[in-house]
Amino acid sequence: MQRHVASGRAQSGDPPILEAKGVTKRFGGFVALDGVDFAMAPGERVALIGPNGSGKSTFVNCLSGALTPEAGSVRFEGRLVTGMPPWQRARAGLVRSFQIPRPFRRLSVIENIEVPLNFALAEPPPGGKAQRALEILESIGLGAKAYGSPKDLSQVELRKLELGRALAANPRLLIADEAMAGLSDSEVDEIVDLLERLNAQGIAIILIEHIMRAVMRFSQRIIVLVAGRKIADGLPGEVMRQDEVERAYLGQ
Numbered sequence: 385m386q387r388h389v390a391s392g393r394a395q396s397g398d399p400p401i402l403e404a405k406g407v408t409k410r411f412g413g414f415v416a417l418d419g420v421d422f423a424m425a426p427g428e429r430v431a432l433i434g435p436n437g438s439g440k441s442t443f444v445n446c447l448s449g450a451l452t453p454e455a456g457s458v459r460f461e462g463r464l465v466t467g468m469p470p471w472q473r474a475r476a477g478l479v480r481s482f483q484i485p486r487p488f489r490r491l492s493v494i495e496n497i498e499v500p501l502n503f504a505l506a507e508p509p510p511g512g513k514a515q516r517a518l519e520i521l522e523s524i525g526l527g528a529k530a531y532g533s534p535k536d537l538s539q540v541e542l543r544k545l546e547l548g549r550a551l552a553a554n555p556r557l558l559i560a561d562e563a564m565a566g567l568s569d570s571e572v573d574e575i576v577d578l579l580e581r582l583n584a585q586g587i588a589i590i591l592i593e594h595i596m597r598a599v600m601r602f603s604q605r606i607i608v609l610v611a612g613r614k615i616a617d618g619l620p621g622e623v624m625r626q627d628e629v630e631r632a633y634l635g636q
């Protein structure tokens with residue numbers, strides 16, 4: 385049985401920033417997502433968890449536009465975006481970052497932020513692209529590395545650069561896909577700190593993550609997918625106490 389426990393932000397009565405209804409995705413005969421409903425308040429911090437292959441990436445691909453669901457709808461700030469390409473959703477303020485950073489290695493760190501600035505914004509930023517790119521790098525702690533090469537960045541710095549590239553679009557909703565996999569405990573904390581700072585600036589965040597320490601520290605709400613279905617959605621402590629979640633997720 386699925387239990388709904390609204391988070392503090394979700395109870396505030398704000399219209400949802402994101403609303404997915406009945407999202408269904410099939411690959412051939414295989415049902416990867418089976419009628420997933422999900423709504424999120426502006427500025428909320430939600431973690432999306434579930435065992436390997438449960439449909440997390442497929443779901444966020446449907447939210448960000450990389451995949452089109454066979455059924456269901458996705459609304460961002462009230463606007464129907466189902467079928468809209470990812471770049472258009474990014475311009476609207478719905479942006480995702482990827483698990484494996486793939487920076488342009490021949491470009492400098494700052495140029496790696498300038499490239500997405502070129503296409504993610506409908507209008508050039510007020511102070512110019514270079515200034516905006518530097519502001520973004522400073523906000524993610526990479527200001528001192530701006531004119532260096534991404535080849536000289538550490539793993540945690542590359543993850544920050546990937547988040548910085550997503551910030552180029554001025555997101556109001558950021559989907560961070562496994563931004564911490566393979567990092568040390570202190571590096572995980574650095575990324576959680578960074579995500580918290582971005583959230584404090586008003587950016588709603590969906591965190592897809594297997595590292596439960598980060599999930600519990602970061603999220604105001606957790607949703608759990610198992611075999612393409614949402615089996616839980618609520619406050620972190622309550623969700624993690626549900627038998628079905630323990631069986632399906634922690635017991636794997």
Ligand SMILES: Nc1ncnc2c1ncn2[C@@H]1O[C@H](COP(=O)(O)OP(=O)(O)OP(=O)(O)O)[C@@H](O)[C@H]1O
Binds near residue numbers: 411416434439440
């Ligand atoms: N393009 C595709 N073609 C066929 N099957 C796919 C495709 N993409 C995903 N799947 C299948 O859909 C299911 C859900 O995959 P998905 O990658 O969304 O899971 P996940 O929860 O993100 O897993 P992980 O935690 O391992 O990243 C899996 O069984 C996967 O093999």
